[in-house]
Amino acid sequence: MTIYLNDYKTFNSKNELNEAVAAHLSNNKLNKTERDVLWMLSQYSVKYYGASHLKVSTIVKHVGKSDKTIRRALNKLQSLNIIRKIETTRKITGGKGANMYQILPYDQSKMTNCDEPIKPVVTTSKHNKNNNEPFSSLTINNNTDDTQDNNKNKTKKLIKKSLLAKIPSKIADILDTFFETEKEIYEIYGTILKAKSKAPFAVQFEQNEGAFCGAIVDVMRLYKQNKIKNLQGYLYATIKRTAIRIGLLSFQY
Known part of the structure; x- marks a missing residue:
């Protein structure tokens, strides 16, 4: 697997x-499962x-949704x-193997050649097991039928949405992906702002959202x-370092 995965980077x-x-997360309307x-x-x-x-069953296990929903x-x-x-197909035993997946560069989302058919990759049976190290399972929210809890959840979502509206849109989308509560987002974004302010140059989020x-x-x-x-x-250290790097590059030009 090592050899041919390297060929598909x-x-x-x-x-x-x-x-x-x-x-991709910022510019596409994806539901929580898709994200x-x-x-x-x-x-x-x-x-x-x-x-x-990856096998679909591996994704099912980690995301916590049904096979049909994941597909x-x-x-x-x-x-x-x-x-x-x-x-992929197995060279020795035959049959269908686990799929390979490529994450595409964002600018390719506007191109049509991504839909061209690709020939199946033939693999050996000893590569059936995924060699990539698995990471922590994603936290999946459990819905409740209790009306009172639903009302509380709606209120929390409105508060969270109001806070996200005050943050640069693409950064807000990323924070929304990783953090469930407005308290977490408030604290994390505060850390980001503080770190950016320590850079010796004026750096704007809106002009450098991709890097941030x-x-x-x-x-x-890394956290997961x-x-x-x-x-x-x-x-804090990462955002500060990123802001300094961006500032230095802009200063050079």
């Missing part, structure tokens, strides 16, 4: 992958930038040219891998 670096995922599926694919696509090899979400992502699905969203996605990926203990501290 769609990005040259993790930063490119992060920025593409951030752009969770894209996020999971991105987590499995870090080693070979943009390429992963519908994958089809939706493919129809929007966010991902490309490549079928990519940085946030990268931090959250349990490689970060202090999320606020790591995010």
Whole structure:
């Protein structure tokens, strides 16, 4: 798998992958399941930038939705040219193998050649098991039929929506993907603002949302891998470093 996954990379670096995922999340109207599926694919696509090899059953297990719902979400992502699905066949035992998935660069979402048919990849049976390290399962909200709880949930969603409306749109979409409550978003965005303000140059979110969203996605990926203990501290350092880099580049020109 190592050899042929490397041949199907769609990005040259993790930063490119992060920025593409951030752009897809920000610029497409996806429901929560579709966003969770894209996020999971991105987590499995870090080693070979943009390429992963997964069974649908693995996605079902981690996202917590039915097989039918996951397949519908994958089809939706493919129809929007966010991902490309490549079928594989087993060379020795025959039959259909686990699909490969490519996360596509955001600018390819406006192109039509992504719908061209691709020949199935032949794999050996010893590669059936996914070699990419799995990450923490996504947190899935449990709905309740209790009317009172539903009313409380609606109120919380309205408060959250009001807060997100005050944040630059693409960054708001990313925060909405990763954080459930307005309290979490308020604290995280406060950290982001504080970190950006420490840069020696004036840097605007609106002009550099791709870089900042990519940085946030990268931090959250590491956090979900349990490689970060202090999320606020790591995010602060990352955003500050990103703002300084952007400021220096703009100063040079």
